[in-house]
Amino acid sequence: MKIVILTKRTFAHGFGGVEAYVHGFARTAAELGHDVVVLASAHPGGITHESRDGYVVEYLVGTSPGLYSTALWRCSAAAVRRHAPYDLLYSTNLAGxxxxMTGVPGPHVVWCTGRSLSHLRSEWHDRAGLRDLSGYPKAALAVVHQAWLERRLQRRVDTVVAEDVVTYAALRRRGCPVRYSATGVDTSRFRPEPVHRRDTRxxxxxxADAEVLVMAAAIxxxxxxxxxxEAFARLAATRPRxxxxxxxxxxxxxxxxxLARAGAGGAxxxxxxxxxxxxxxxxxAAADIMLYPTLRAEGMPRAILEAMSSGLPVVATDRGGLRTAxxxxxxxxLLRRAxxxxxxxxxxxxxxxxxxRHWxxxxAAALVREQFExxxxxxTLLDAIGDTSLLEHGRA
Structure with a gap:
């Protein structure tokens, strides 16, 4: 199957959840025997094409990895047409x-990481002080506009893929043609390593006898x-390890x-x-517990799954789709209160x-092996997409 993946960002632009998802999906699809090309915004170094782990990335000159823009949408639509015929156009969030909107050949499937309107709360939590609060109305308007764009997009594609059970349920209630597909992680790389813990530390x-907490996210x-x-500082005063x-x-x-350096246990x-x-x-492998006390309405963060696959219990706030895993x-x-x-x-x-803790x-590791490999x-997703019943809704 020839697969065209449309995304705003790749590892050339930074390291985040979407970038990791696209790379993992493209690499794995190529390993499964599919012909994969990724279309992304312009490379910061100016290159236009690159081969990565069995797939090709084409960087669209004249576009930016920042906010979604008409330039990205115009250039990406033209690039998709150049790659036709293909068996699947798979886009991330609003990249497609x-x-x-310009009616490129189908089938077109969109991967969705969450519900935009839920990010109104996230934008509120991103404010600090009166000066920051003054920028909230503009940020909130941008969130509402993005939600409107997403709904238009979801009505025009064949299927929406939700990465978490909360987003899946919300899209079903709206009548979207939606399928739940778990974000996968490489369980051969992220696995429990108790016998190597001492050497890793x-x-x-x-x-060797430390109590180690780990957090992995955009700061x-x-x-x-x-x-x-702050939680670490409160514990560190009485827990020297x-x-x-x-x-x-x-x-x-x-x-x-x-702030962390100045607090208890800063060293x-x-x-x-x-x-x-x-x-x-x-x-x-060196850690005992993963912390993810997010204030944001998340989808299903890859970092959590990687930590779980490594045998770590997770302490997280009950936000968005985190309860999926x-x-x-x-x-x-899962904490109700952040x-x-x-x-x-x-x-x-x-x-x-x-x-x-060990139990x-x-x-956690067993669940990832069973459901998130x-x-x-x-x-599983590509097999389902290949089944015409997944695309029976057609385009609105």
Whole structure:
């Protein structure tokens, strides 16, 4: 099958959930024998084509990886037509809007990471102080406009793929032609490594008997990195073996890093920046608990699945679609309230009960192997797309 994937960003533009999803999907589809080309916004280095792990990326000159724009939609629609005929056009979020509105050949399937209107709360949580609050109306208007665009797009494509059960249910209630397809992770790379934990910790400069928390996300207010760091500081004063590793980068990194260094246990906090998959796997292997106290309405973050696949229980806030994999009392702890106190209490309970912590981690890894293994999820989705019954709705 010839597959054209349309996205705004790839690993050439940064490291995030969408970029990782596109790479994993394209690489796996190519391994399964499909012919895959990815169309993305212009490369920051100016190159126009690139081969990656069995698939080809074409970068669209004159476009930007920032906000969605008419330039991206116009150029991407033209590029899609150049690659016709194809068996599947698979686009991420609004990247396929231009193609859908100009009626490129089908079938066209859209991967959806969440519900835009739910990001009104996320934008609110991203504000700090009166000066930031003054920008909320403009940000809220942009969210509402994006939601309107998404609904138009979803009416024009053959099928919408939802990555989490909450988004899936919401789209079904609206009458969208929707299919749930779990985000997959490479379980051969992200796996429990208890026998290598001591060596991994030594390589990362952590004591063998440390209690290690890990967070992996964009470092902004919405992602709750500050909550996690505050919870760590509250525990670190009485837990001298407690360490925190923060993986990722973002606009709040400098501020939060300075606050963490100044707080209790500051010398035991490591902001590692953006790390690649092999290093992510090493950090997870060294850790005891994954923290994800997000304030944002998430889909199903890949970082959570990678940590779970590595055998870590997750302490997370019950936002968006996180409950797809983080099941309270089964694979981790879901918090109704996003607060440093709630996070600290949940973490302390797990650290003080190693048997329960290990049991949750084992259940987390088992769930990912059963339901979120990358090759299986991609193969299942492509098989379903190949079945004409998935596309029976046609275009509105």
């Amino acid at each position: 809007y231009g193609a859908a 030594a390589a990362l400069g952590m004591p 902004n207010r919405q992602k709750g990195i500050g909550l996690g760091a 407690l360490h925190l590793a923060v993986l990722g980068d973002g606009p709040d990194r400098r501020r939060l890093e300075a 035991r906090v490591r902001f590692a920046g953006v790390v690649d998959e092999p290093d992510m796997a090493r950090y997870y 983080v099941r309270d009392g089964e694979t981790g702890v 607060s440093a106190d709630a996070v600290a209490t949940a973490v302390a309970a797990l650290l003080d009960d190693p048997a329960r 949750l981690g084992e259940r 990358l090759r299986a999820t991609v193969a």
